[in-house]
Amino acid sequence: MQSPSHESRPDANRSMEKSAYWFADGNVILQAGDRGFRIHTSLLSRHSVFFRELFELPQTSPEMIDGCVVVQVHDPPGDIEILLSALYDGCTFNVGAKNRLPFSTVACLIRLGHKYQMESILTGAISRLKTCFPALYADACMLRNRRSSYMSFKDEDAVAVVNLARLTQTGIVLPGALFVCALLPNELLLHGVPRGDGTMERLAPEDIVRCLNGRECLVRAARTRFEWLLLEDMYTSDDCSQEEECQPAMERMAKDIARQGLLSNIDFLNVMLAGQHETNNMCVSCRQMLDDDDNNVCVYIWSNLPEYMGVPVKDWGKPDAQDVPIES
Numbered sequence: 001m002q003s004p005s006h007e008s009r010p011d012a013n014r015s016m017e018k019s020a021y022w023f024a025d026g027n028v029i030l031q032a033g034d035r036g037f038r039i040h041t042s043l044l045s046r047h048s049v050f051f052r053e054l055f056e057l058p059q060t061s062p063e064m065i066d067g068c069v070v071v072q073v074h075d076p077p078g079d080i081e082i083l084l085s086a087l088y089d090g091c092t093f094n095v096g097a098k099n100r101l102p103f104s105t106v107a108c109l110i111r112l113g114h115k116y117q118m119e120s121i122l123t124g125a126i127s128r129l130k131t132c133f134p135a136l137y138a139d140a141c142m143l144r145n146r147r148s149s150y151m152s153f154k155d156e157d158a159v160a161v162v163n164l165a166r167l168t169q170t171g172i173v174l175p176g177a178l179f180v181c182a183l184l185p186n187e188l189l190l191h192g193v194p195r196g197d198g199t200m201e202r203l204a205p206e207d208i209v210r211c212l213n214g215r216e217c218l219v220r221a222a223r224t225r226f227e228w229l230l231l232e233d234m235y236t237s238d239d240c241s242q243e244e245e246c247q248p249a250m251e252r253m254a255k256d257i258a259r260q261g262l263l264s265n266i267d268f269l270n271v272m273l274a275g276q277h278e279t280n281n282m283c284v285s286c287r288q289m290l291d292d293d294d295n296n297v298c299v300y301i302w303s304n305l306p307e308y309m310g311v312p313v314k315d316w317g318k319p320d321a322q323d324v325p326i327e328s
């Protein structure tokens with residue numbers, strides 16, 4: 001990690017663009033690229049162990065602007081702006097405020113919160129991340145929809161989620177994040193996803209192997225989920241009121257499911273049985289039976305997700321699921 005420095009930059013004053021965070025009573029200037037942030041050491045010190053220790057050192061910068069020491073930071077200016085927005089306008093970043101942030105903002109807060117040892121920023125952002133990568137099946141709709149009340153993300157963001165989880169020892173999000181990575185096209189899985197700065201966000205080779213192994217497990221799980229479709233005689237509900245109609249309806253549904261390739265679809269959270277039987281004329285009891293059976297299988301697949309993706313999580317699927325130390 002590159003540390004902030006007091007490098008001498010004689011032309012800094014002339015080339016520095018004042019950011020939205022330029023307070024007349026600020027007493028230190030952070031410079032990121034060509035953007036300056038005139039802020040308060042007391043606020044930074046309150047939230048950041050890193051800056052608290054830095055400001056306790058004698059400030060001997062040769063470079064002063066308006067009586068303020070200039071501290072160079074090696075982060076994109078936009079990232080520093082997000083961090084300062086969380087510090088100065090924190091109410092809008094509060095998890096309890098229920099405003100949904102894009103993953104890129106949450107990722108920035110996790111990265112800088114970790115780098116500058118800002119406990120409250122880091123834990124707040126990780127809490128937000130966890131809402132989209134839950135351990136409980138009851139919350140799996142957040143992962144399925146790629147959004148919760150607190151965060152939204154795209155499939156390709158899952159690569160960065162895995163890397164941030166490893167950086168911050170947040171193992172509980174790994175089964176869900178690696179699962180979404182396993183859904184990515186091979187090119188993205190192997191070569192990575194472009195970041196905003198043009199570099200690539202890549203999975204470690206061990207995690208790529210986990211995704212490939214996970215895919216195989218998920219294909220087997222999908223086949224098991226629908227193996228009843230291959231039965232010679234479709235069974236109807238014990239309470240079926242119209243067996244002569246429900247049985248052929250189930251056979252039609254089986255053909256539909258096979259035709260749509262759902263037997264090998266590994267995105268099990270997005271394969272809905274309800275959409276299949278709604279189009280067929282089936283009695284309420286039979287629909288309920290199919291839904292209950294299918295839900296039980298999905299709960300079973302979910303319960304095995306850490307094993308499929310090669311990342312154990314203590315008490316996965318239970319309310320008190322915990323992070324476990326990450327090996328690599």
Ligand SMILES: [Zn+2]
Nearest residue numbers: 240246283286
């Ligand atoms: Zn029926």
